[in-house]
Amino acid sequence: MLELRGVSKRFGGVVATDDVTLDVVRGEVHALIGPNGAGKTTLIGQISGVLPTDMGRIVFNNADITRLSAHARVHAGLARSYQITSIFRRFSVLDNLALAVQARSGSSFSFWHPLASESPLFDEARSIAAEIGLADKLDASAATLAHGEQRALEVGLALATRPQLVLLDEPMAGMGPEESNRIIALMEKMRERLTILLVEHDMDAVFRLATRISVLVNGRIIATGAPQAIRADPEVRKAYLGEELAA
């Protein structure tokens, strides 16, 4: 579904991603793990089109999207969430989600007709809010939500674009165990209908959800495989997992 071929990105002299080759297969939850600074978020940026790719090719659904703009990739079925919450803080929860629905339902070069009368947008936004557990917060402004709720909305915005593949960049960042479980439950529901590329530090969640895992270290993929194989891989243990998995 998604193929990266020799994808690289440099910031000045710093190599952020280095010759990354990676395949995400339709229907899987593919976890991307690696130590801080390994280039995970850079790679998500390159796949989503926010960061230009210096070298290599990105292919999505058999189409080369390496030079496609970020918004066009969303319309192709590729959405992302952010590690650092990026929502429309002054909008209500309902308006946040309705906006994302609006983005994929027809042109928004409409200057006269009131948006408020377009009930299908808001109906769908309500059903997404229910799915992410914010049904009782529809009219709350996003800025006033608790951290965990904002993280849920963050994922909800990506879901509302109705992607085929969703890139989740540390969806559980900064969450307590209870809130994390909510997001894990949400992802378990999501995996039934879409493909997920998940960047996550929480190893429990990764091993619970992932069908396959890729390990990124210093911008390079050092291993890809089933969770058990990754857990056993001596390279991976040495480079990254060692201390966490030894326990």
Next chain:
Amino acid sequence: MTRALLVFGVLAIFPLTMQAMDSLFYVSLASRILIYAIAATSLNLVLGYGGMVSFGHAAFFGAGAFVVGILAVEGVRSAWIAWPVAMAVAALAALVIGAMSLRTRGVYFIMITLAFAQMMYYIFVSLKTYGGDDGLSMPARSTLGMGANLRNDLAWYYLVLAILAAVLYGLHRLTRSRFGRVIDAIRENEARAEAIGFPVFRYKLACFVIAGAVGGLAGALIANQSNYVSPSLLHWIQSGTLMIMVILGGVGTLWGGLIGAAVLLGLEHLIADYRIGWLAALAPNYQDHAGLAVGAVLLAIVLVAPEGIAGLFRRRRHA
């Protein structure tokens, strides 16, 4: 709605009152204020609603004025031709300037819009055929047909008022439309708007072009207001004046442009043309430094109403 009826009711009665008091000068001043209100409102669309701090809005205002002036000199006096052409030329200028400057952000955007506007200013200054830096006198006001005589200051005032009403109603509709929501979202979080699938650049450019076109319409009106077009209409000081009006009146508010234009131009008139007794007692020649006095009052207003004067009304309503 009731507020709009109230405001426009007062504005509609105003010239009749002035006529009864034999002070037609104020009708002319009021038309001028309403024209600036249109210009400031158009800037408010980009600056307030769109979050794009354009420091070159006078380019579109001045371009609209020059189009009408040049067409009048060349014998085209019908408003039905000259004004749409003024809007189209201003829109085209906004398209070109916007397409280049909207690739930058923040301070760079401010500087590049300023630079483009100054370029346009020097182009018109060097246009010797059409007055150069002396400006251009128009033989007469545009004609509207249908028996309307725009040389009559009352008729002119009502025409300007009707156009302002149309512009404000248009803005009201726009801000509640799909497009308005996208503009809102881009101002709020541009990166995320792109990441949920909006071609952000196109929306910003469209917003910039609409504002440019309306700015051009205001320019067409200001040319007719005084039958004279000066390159100073394109000068950066003019852009700054429009910005002050927007900030003073209320950034991103429907009435901000009108309030800002009325307060700023009203204040300038008051300080320059009226001698305030107690102030003169304190500083006998304060009127020689009218700019300083206006500045001091503006400073006081901004301190009291940091969100603009329209913001004061909003707060009171919620309290």
